[in-house]
Amino acid sequence: MNTAIILLSCPDKPGLIAELTNFITYNNGNIVYLDQYVDHTEEVFFMRMEWSLDKFLIAPEKIEEYFETLYAQKHQMQFKIYFTDRKPRMAIFVSKMSHCLYDMLARYTSGEWAVDIPLIVSNHEDLRPAAERFGIPYHVFPINKENKAELEPQELKILKDNNIDFIVLARYMQIISEDMIKAYPNKIINIHHSFLPAFVGAKPYHAAYARGVKLIGATSHYVTADLDAGPIIEQDVTRITHKDTVEDLVTKGKDLEKIVLSHAVQKQIEHKILAFKNKTIIFN
Amino acid sequence: MNTAIILLSCPDKPGLIAELTNFITYNNGNIVYLDQYVDHTEEVFFMRMEWSLDKFLIAPEKIEEYFETLYAQKHQMQFKIYFTDRKPRMAIFVSKMSHCLYDMLARYTSGEWAVDIPLIVSNHEDLRPAAERFGIPYHVFPINKENKAELEPQELKILKDNNIDFIVLARYMQIISEDMIKAYPNKIINIHHSFLPAFVGAKPYHAAYARGVKLIGATSHYVTADLDAGPIIEQDVTRITHKDTVEDLVTKGKDLEKIVLSHAVQKQIEHKILAFKNKTIIFN
Amino acid sequence: MNTAIILLSCPDKPGLIAELTNFITYNNGNIVYLDQYVDHTEEVFFMRMEWSLDKFLIAPEKIEEYFETLYAQKHQMQFKIYFTDRKPRMAIFVSKMSHCLYDMLARYTSGEWAVDIPLIVSNHEDLRPAAERFGIPYHVFPINKENKAELEPQELKILKDNNIDFIVLARYMQIISEDMIKAYPNKIINIHHSFLPAFVGAKPYHAAYARGVKLIGATSHYVTADLDAGPIIEQDVTRITHKDTVEDLVTKGKDLEKIVLSHAVQKQIEHKILAFKNKTIIFN
Amino acid sequence: MNTAIILLSCPDKPGLIAELTNFITYNNGNIVYLDQYVDHTEEVFFMRMEWSLDKFLIAPEKIEEYFETLYAQKHQMQFKIYFTDRKPRMAIFVSKMSHCLYDMLARYTSGEWAVDIPLIVSNHEDLRPAAERFGIPYHVFPINKENKAELEPQELKILKDNNIDFIVLARYMQIISEDMIKAYPNKIINIHHSFLPAFVGAKPYHAAYARGVKLIGATSHYVTADLDAGPIIEQDVTRITHKDTVEDLVTKGKDLEKIVLSHAVQKQIEHKILAFKNKTIIFN
Secondary structure (H helix, E strand, O other), rough: OOOOEEEEEEOOOHHHHHHHHHHHHHHEEEEEEEEEEEEEOOOOOOOEEEEEOOOOOOOOOHHHHEEEHHHHHHHOEEEEEEEEOOOEEEEEEOOOOHHHHHHHHHHHHHHOOOOOEEEEEEEOOOHHHHHHHHOOOOOEOOOOOHHHHHHHHHHHHHHOOOOOEEEEEEOOOOOHHHHHHHOOOOOOEEEEOOOOOOOOOOHHHHHHHHHHEEEEEEEEEEOOOOOOOEEEEEEEEEEEEOOHHHHHHHHHHHHHHHHHHHHHHHHHHHOEEEOOEEEEEOOO | OOEEEEEEEEEOOHHHHHHHHHHHHHHEEEEEEEEEEEOOOOEEEEEEEEEEEEOOOOOOHHHHHHHHHHHHHHHEEEEEEOOOOOEEEEEEOOOOHHHHHHHHHHHOOOOOOEEEEEEEEEOOOOHHHHHHHHOEEEEOOOOOOOHHHHHHHHHHHHHHOOOOOOOEEEOOOOOHHHHHHHHHOOOEEEEEEEOOOOOOOOHHHHHHHHHHOOOOEEEEEEOOOOOOOOOEEEEEEEEOOOOOOOHHHHEEEEEEHHHHHHHHHHHOOOOOOHHHHOEEEEEE | OEEEEEEEEEEEOOHHHHHHHHHHHHHEEEEEEEEEEEEEOOOEEEEEEEEOOOOOOHHHHHHHHHHHHHHHHHHHHEEEEOOOOOOOOEEEOOOOOHHHHHHHHHHOOOOOOOOOEEEEOOOOOOOHHHHOOOOOOEEOOOOOOOOHHHHHHHHHHHHHHHHEEEEEOOOOOOOHHHHHHOOOOOOOEEEOOOOOOOOOOOOHHHHHHHHHHOOEEEEEOOOOOOOOOOEEEEEEEOOOOOOOHHHHHHHHHHHHHHHHHHHHHHHHOOEEEEOOOOOEOOOO | OEEEEEEOOOOOOOOOHHHHHHHHHHOOOOOEEEEEEEEEOOOOEEEEEEEOOOOOOHHHHHHHHEEEEEEEHOOOOOOEEEEEEOOOOEEEEEOOOOOOHHHHHHHHOOOOOOEEEEEEEEOOOOOOOHHHHHHOOOOOOOOOOOOOHHHHHHHHHHHOOOOOOEEOOOOOOOOOHHHHHHOOOOEEEEEOOOOOOOOOOOOHHHHHHHHHOOOEEEEEOOOOOOOOOOOEEEEEEEOOOOOOHHHHHHHHHHHHHHHHHHHHHHHHHHOOEEEEOEEEEEOO
């Protein structure tokens, strides 16, 4: 079934739901998903709606224009429209650890995800065999602090050439520059191997071990200019005991990281995340 | 803030949300909560809506009639309307174990729950001191298989005399008769000390120990004529190991039971449960 | 069954387990529990052993002396011996919130815990009715920053007069002074309403809301001179969504807090916690 | 470090730990792991011990004989000795679903698991590309009820030819015959896509949906002659809501299944599982 999805937000006022659902219904669209949420502190209305395009009277390429004209300008709305017959295109950035990469490639290859992965980017050669196993082009940019200003534009070019919609940092061990973040605002998903905001920065498992916590966590979030401080998409934890060494934490953490990251990516693919200020609304 | 809450279900059709939200908005009601769900297998529409009565044009005592006339008959709707200035009245049934009872009385006494608890019913004297600590009348009916037909009508009478809306079985160790179930359809909440449908019936912790499971659970559900088979409201589990004895399971299980039961009761008090066929829709 | 429990730590070396278990076995003690753990980073050996005193050849009041003479000085051991026929004595400190207090009093009253609670201390009158419901003396010391130096010695005196073994801060909203911490080293258990080390200090639920986390947590720990930085005993989390307000976090958090705190207290009562440096070994 | 691991059980009696640890210590072995457990209901002692072979006085190939002579016959012990310089050899059986297979192959390829995987067996061609991606021989036996008696001996032969130690059924959709179970007693690990003992048999997600549970689970267990009734190794659950369709349960369940299965396999590889009667002792 070919459907359209709209994600929108605007100042809250009475009658919005009626008005917006009427837009679909009056034009012969069949709503297959609707969820809305009002942030009563910020007085903002959020909505995700999905409808069948089979008998919809407005041509897909015209929907955005009509919606802008009829509703968005009137209600100071911000919105994005997606079509399920157009798969999003995702780039994966990796360094040396393979667990998150394999988890995503397995989902992709088995058809679990409606996504295209035209390329993998890395600062190391290590995971080229993994990429080749799944037939995905692997591009190495040996980025470090010194050459970042020179190499990142080349990365950006290859991303643009491949029409990349969003980027997944799958334990990519380089800090992304502000230029790239600006090019992909709330479009770069990172996995941090701690329960944020605990243990920001490097070596969180060592820090967790030193602090003697009884649970370790993982956090997927959008990358912003502030390190590990962007809008959180998904988090989870697992229990540890005094018997676990740092190496045990790393091993247990890998399973957390890959599941938490893949769940966030799945939400992204399904257009179920709305970032607002420094938070996310996650539709289900 | 004085509000009304409607819980409704009807066959799904386009335009329902618009029509129902318009009813509130056009009559000067301010919607403070809205959630809806479509079961696409059964083609049934479910909704929970809450709105402020401050400027609402229809008098509270007339809302049901107007809604029935204008919408319910037209759409074959089933609905219930609640008012937040009218606290629901709840009876607690207990036998000998106190953990669920104390958990609920603590919430009630501290003002966490907007509920009245006019009475506690038991088949034993054991928990009278607990009831007296919190100043709640405690009625003993020494029910067993032989005298159940004789004593249950007396229980029903005292429930009716106290205008009881719903009943909570807080580890009450007697099977409820069909007459009482019919008098309180989907209004009797039980806590079963297993992860249903595993370990139906008596001594589930012994059965869990014998089977060697690695997690134990608790399940709150509405009581129906089929033992431990009514609509499930809430479930949770906790991890155990081979080191746990049956007594350990009982101890660990108590914490599960009381939290799972109290969460179900809270949803009931807040009118957030819609039972449909043998399942529940839980609004949040 | 009357048993003795030893908790010990010492530099690791071969043969310790054999030597220590032989001490019990050769003297006609029957070991009913044994667990040990070696921290291979610190090269420290930890052990908890429980044995029946029925036929044990050494009189209970002599065990400590014999153990010190025969093993402790030889192996630079630190150890504590407890007897299950002597219930530990616990004081509870509260301010205004009752959920943790009620949870503990319910366990105490129902016989779930082998502990004595001779008194409750508070800086407010609010929870006197709760204490009176369970017949426990309630002492108010209206402590604030100004009078702390004057009033805490009075608190310490009443604790000493009552032979208090350990203190539980059940959402007690005053910082404990260093003098009291020194009087009860690793004997004061606090519940902090966040997943430490995230959201140290005041108003963690507000901070969690502002950060947009997807899980909230609670942490029980021993109180040290560093705020919220003492050895962690137990932690747990629960899932939240963008729909949860700060008030929702407070409500959901209460259930976490009381269960996490009570589980820590239970471990304390059962002599299953060994604090070492800034961590805990939790025997099960 | 080259170590030996012993897993043993015997009737409980005083002095066992001392005697067994002395055996290692007196012969210049350095114990790096020790855990024991007494089932006080069955009066059975269980132990897992690991020690360095570097200076151990008994040659590896003689340890079993010495242990049998000196301890096992005396204490009616059952025991198995493993050496960490000899990787266990594992066969994977699959049908059409790839998620568990990929999860294991990723761990294997990245060096997370100290195991050899000489072959994959299937009743279908579907997953041959997955096997080939990781360079593992893929053998198809198109087994069904009719030809099972004929084809299973061929499977057994290839397993024996490859010196397979244990078998993992990674969503393999055929029932294993008693002959194969007898050839690999407590050496065949299955993943069942429910929280056993709930929803035994076919289509557990459909059954879970029909029952309206609020959590779904996955269970890894040893295969015995009774369907889905063998000793449980690991279980986990994840939360669902009324909004989840059967397809959603299948999707959410896949992540549970692969993690639960891989954790069980990891315990098997590390020789940390002791099956006793119909349960498992899981060392950590």
